[in-house]
Amino acid sequence: ALLPAPGLTAPGAEAVSDVEAVDLAALRASPSLRVGQRVLLRVQRGPAASAAHPALETGFDPAVWQRFPCWSSAQRPWRADHFADPAPYLFARRGSAAALLLESGGLHRAFELVGTVRAVRLGEPWIAVESARPLPDSIGAGAVLHASRGFELLAAGQRRLALAELERALAAPLPEQPKAELERLIAGLEQDLRLRPETGPPAPRPGLGGE
Secondary structure (H helix, E strand, O other): OEEOOOOOOOOOOOOOOOOOOHHHHHHHOOOOHHOEEEEEEEEOOOOOOOOOOOOOOOOOOOEEEEEOOEOOOOOOOOOHHHHHHOEOOOOEOOOOHHHHHHHHOOOOOOOEEEEEEEEEEEOEEEEEEEEEOOOOOOHHHHHHHHHHHHHHHHHHOOHHHHHHHHHHHHOOOOOOHHHHHHHHHHHHHHHHHHHHHOOOOOOOOOOOOOO
């Protein structure tokens, strides 16, 4: 399915009576079911995108529309497979309130977006964002840094060092759900280390050196 992207009237965030709350991952799984519909999405802002994109037949002229890849609220940017897979085609009009908020929010900032699914191309929904509202709970950069290190160390079999990094991640700002996930992982890792201790010097604990 492919629809042009006509100009938006940029309605206020309060005018959302015809909007349906949709999980971004579910939307990406079946985007053609939502073409032409307005949706409410909870997202995390992804990495900066280049201005270049295949605008032909979509109506998203790069001179008019700014692109903002976003992760769903359920994705964890410290996981390499999640980090590499944001929804790539969310757009806001250059200079609009939504574009300015998304641009200034920075990487990992949580937002509630209202937008319309204008097209499906390259297997992805192309979404015209009408409004953006920053959410109070975002995943902190420190959490991403240390949790990423923790998962890399776990993959390398260095459980105690991984535990120390995951505990540092837990000390950084985190929304409740990812915080609970890390707490469960840490508890399981601590139990595993009690049952199968590692040899060698103890790993540094949070606040006792390192970042």
